[in-house]
Amino acid sequence: MPASLKTARRSLLVVSAMSLSLSLTVAPAALAADKPSPGASPSVTPPAKMSTVGGERLGTPGTQADLGAGAPVLPKDITARSWIVADAESGDVLAAHNAHWRLAPASTLKMLFADTLLPKFSKEEEHKVVPSDLAGIGAGSSMVGIKEDETYTVHDLWLGVFLRSGNDAVHVLSAMNDGVDQTVKDMNAHAEELQALDTNVVSPDGYDAKGQVSSAYDLTLVARSGLQKKDFREYCSTVRADFPGETKKNKKGKTTRESFEIQNTNRLLTGDTGLDAYQGIAGVKNGNTTNAGSTFTGVAERDGRVLLVTVMNPEKDEYNEVYKETARLFDWGFQAADKVTPVGELVPPKSAATGNGGRQGATASPSASGATGGEPMAAGTSGSSGIGVALGIAGGVLALVAGGAFLVNRRWPLPELMRRRR
Numbered sequence: 001m002p003a004s005l006k007t008a009r010r011s012l013l014v015v016s017a018m019s020l021s022l023s024l025t026v027a028p029a030a031l032a033a034d035k036p037s038p039g040a041s042p043s044v045t046p047p048a049k050m051s052t053v054g055g056e057r058l059g060t061p062g063t064q065a066d067l068g069a070g071a072p073v074l075p076k077d078i079t080a081r082s083w084i085v086a087d088a089e090s091g092d093v094l095a096a097h098n099a100h101w102r103l104a105p106a107s108t109l110k111m112l113f114a115d116t117l118l119p120k121f122s123k124e125e126e127h128k129v130v131p132s133d134l135a136g137i138g139a140g141s142s143m144v145g146i147k148e149d150e151t152y153t154v155h156d157l158w159l160g161v162f163l164r165s166g167n168d169a170v171h172v173l174s175a176m177n178d179g180v181d182q183t184v185k186d187m188n189a190h191a192e193e194l195q196a197l198d199t200n201v202v203s204p205d206g207y208d209a210k211g212q213v214s215s216a217y218d219l220t221l222v223a224r225s226g227l228q229k230k231d232f233r234e235y236c237s238t239v240r241a242d243f244p245g246e247t248k249k250n251k252k253g254k255t256t257r258e259s260f261e262i263q264n265t266n267r268l269l270t271g272d273t274g275l276d277a278y279q280g281i282a283g284v285k286n287g288n289t290t291n292a293g294s295t296f297t298g299v300a301e302r303d304g305r306v307l308l309v310t311v312m313n314p315e316k317d318e319y320n321e322v323y324k325e326t327a328r329l330f331d332w333g334f335q336a337a338d339k340v341t342p343v344g345e346l347v348p349p350k351s352a353a354t355g356n357g358g359r360q361g362a363t364a365s366p367s368a369s370g371a372t373g374g375e376p377m378a379a380g381t382s383g384s385s386g387i388g389v390a391l392g393i394a395g396g397v398l399a400l401v402a403g404g405a406f407l408v409n410r411r412w413p414l415p416e417l418m419r420r421r422r
Helices: 003-011 106-120 154-164 167-176 180-193 216-226 230-237 321-336 416-420
Strands: 080-087 092-097 126-128 151-153 240-249 255-263 281-289 293-302 305-314 398-400 406-408
Touching: 080 216, 080 321, 092 216, 092 321, 106 154, 106 167, 106 180, 106 216, 106 230, 106 281, 106 293, 126 154, 151 154, 154 167, 154 230, 154 240, 154 255, 167 180, 216 281, 216 293, 216 305, 230 281, 293 321, 305 321
Parallel strands: none
Antiparallel strands: 080 092, 080 305, 126 151, 240 255, 281 293, 293 305, 398 406
16 A cells, blocks of 8 residues: 555545455454443353444454564463453554443543543532532442542542542532433543443442443553543653642641642552553553452553553452553554554444445544543643653644545654653
8 A cells, every 4th residue: 555545544534444355353244233231240251242332243242453574472361351452543443352341441431431431520619528529429438538528630630530530529520510320421422422431420439339341442541532632641651640638727826738649559550569551551440349350541652653452350369450451452553553454443423424425534522622621632732640641642633624524643652751751
């Protein structure tokens, strides 16, 4: 394929369906599945009938990959029930395993929460917490340490959501959004707009709840949407920040309020015992609950290419296993990107302009280009630590062209500081 045609193909989010050539599985492609009902529960094994949003191959159980000449084989030690590797810019799905299997998402669902609510509040807005704001938080939830009768900025609350995966911060922001029930409705509506049709939200924080499901495909779709917001990029790439503590009086009766440091729980961003920070990583969100196991969606850049990887519930029970498997899939994706035929695509929002013979093109969803928290920016920095640098998208993110096609800027360069991190 000539370079000019290849560039044009990779630039379009809406592409023609890829030919169904050699697959790593022989199972027939499944038909499209309906959106799960509120009472649905995650299945024990991947169903034969899964959604085909993004391509027929993605609805087929098992591993889907078309390896070309010189392409590295997929890592053999991936034990996740479901995973996906996609090009964040073109939308090409390079390989996948049970991509549309509806599973419990844990706190990776907070990406959808953020993508839905970020445009609604100015980060400078303040809110005084009342007892009802913290009602209904599940036992054993991850918390950032929000206190009743204390005042927090929206910026503080989002740091609590992204860094500490704080369910208390989620509930306070939900209260500001007219309550948990309204927030759940908003999240489900936004998921449908994004065509994340495997997703059913019951609790906005990702806490285990009957019928709460998503998929590796949907979480990747949501992450891609979120990353088109400057504030989302900033928060998900911040390593550490100061968070307001409790107001106290000292012995002299003077009121003081100190802060304490919080650190991102994304171990590919921070590193951990026996695990190095992944070079080029810039977020996105991790999760872990009893029902979901470990889940993770990450975005990373290498040599100008940006990939998204989602891993759900590795069967191998080892410390940081979800991050290790994600890193191996990133490594494979960066090596294989130009040597594989995509097996599907990340689809545009449902509100896309119709074009190309009736196929949906894509427009910016309302939250992708809104004012607060949603405005695309050329670059960003995270001011909290000096290390958590936002993922910048050069020249803006979304562009509507005359033909109705939805374009994504070809380059998503990470700041040099993030690239150098080992």
